[in-house]
Amino acid sequence: MFDIEHQRPEHAAAIDALLDLSFGPGRYAKTAQRLREGNSAVPELSYVAFMGEGAERRLIGSLTFWPVVIGGVPGLMLGPLAVEPALRGQGVGINMMRRGLADAKELGYKLVILVGDEPYYSKVGFGPVPPGRLTMPGPVDLRRLLFRELDLGAFGHAHGPITKPLPANDVSVHEARAEHG
Ligand SMILES: CC(C)(COP(=O)(O)OP(=O)(O)OC[C@H]1O[C@@H](n2cnc3c(N)ncnc32)[C@H](O)[C@@H]1OP(=O)(O)O)[C@@H](O)C(=O)NCCC(=O)NCCS
Structure with missing residues (x-):
């Protein structure tokens, strides 16, 4: 059996090792990474899975969600x-996603996208983005660009680029404005 917890700073090294093992060195070259650089994962939607008891207990899974703007609609990127x-x-991946999607809905998020295998992610309700609706900030196999609504109808408003959110308090912008009167 396994249990799911929120990520904490002390999990960072084990998470990094798991991601290196799972994705290899190419993980930073993926287009989805462009939406993570300079962005911050949502702490309330960052999870780890643990298995075992006492000294045997170890981290066996990891999942994060990132704030993004999906063709004008504020939402999340899973992964x-x-x-x-x-x-x-053994259901670790599906259960972490079910927990994350339920928590995201509870927090008021309406729409989630990801880049991944449709046959897997369809198990938790993801489907392909219709051609011509959304673009990523780099090359991506569009058959792997998937979405899931948390609020019925949210996808209907999403058209255009998927981007990082604008910083809420971008000090450099405020400073630039002040400098230029
Ligand atoms: C993808 C991954 C997270 C799945 O985690 P998991 O804990 O094994 O998944 P679950 O046990 O919850 O789900 C298993 C089910 O999904 C299916 N499945 C797993 N990966 C799949 C894939 N890529 N395509 C289609 N089905 C897939 C399994 O066949 C199984 O089906 P079943 O329940 O009908 O037997 C895991 O294989 C992994 O870490 N892979 C390497 C990293 C990766 O590719 N991550 C996803 C990036 S898009």
């Missing part, structure tokens, strides 16, 4: 999601 190779196929 990366990774589970320790020896423990795949």
Whole structure:
């Protein structure tokens, strides 16, 4: 059995090792990474899965969600999601996503996107973005660009680029404005 917790700073090294193992060195070259650089994962929607008791207890899964703007609609990007190779196929990935999507809805988020395998993510309600609706900030296989509504009808308002959110308190912008009167 496994349990799911929120990520804490002391989990960082084990999460990094799991992501390196799962995605290899190419993980920073993915287009989705452009939406993570200079962005911050939502702490309330960052999870780890643990298995074992006492000294045997170890981190076996990780999932994060990032704030993004989806063709004008504030929402989330799911990922990366990774589970320790020896423990795949036991529902860890699906359960972390179910928990995250339920918490995201509770927090008021309306729409989630990700880049991944449709046959897997359709298990938690994701489907393909219709051609021509949304663009990513770099090359992506559009068959792998998926969305899921948390609020019925939210996708209907999403058209255009998927971007990072504008910083709420961008000091440099305020300073620039002050300098230029
Ligand atoms: C993808 C991943 C997170 C799945 O985690 P998991 O804990 O093994 O998944 P679950 O046990 O919750 O779900 C398993 C089910 O999904 C299916 N599945 C897993 N990966 C799949 C894929 N890429 N495409 C289609 N189905 C997939 C399994 O066959 C299984 O189906 P079943 O329940 O009908 O037997 C895990 O394999 C992993 O870490 N992979 C490497 C990193 C990665 O690719 N992450 C996703 C990036 S898009």
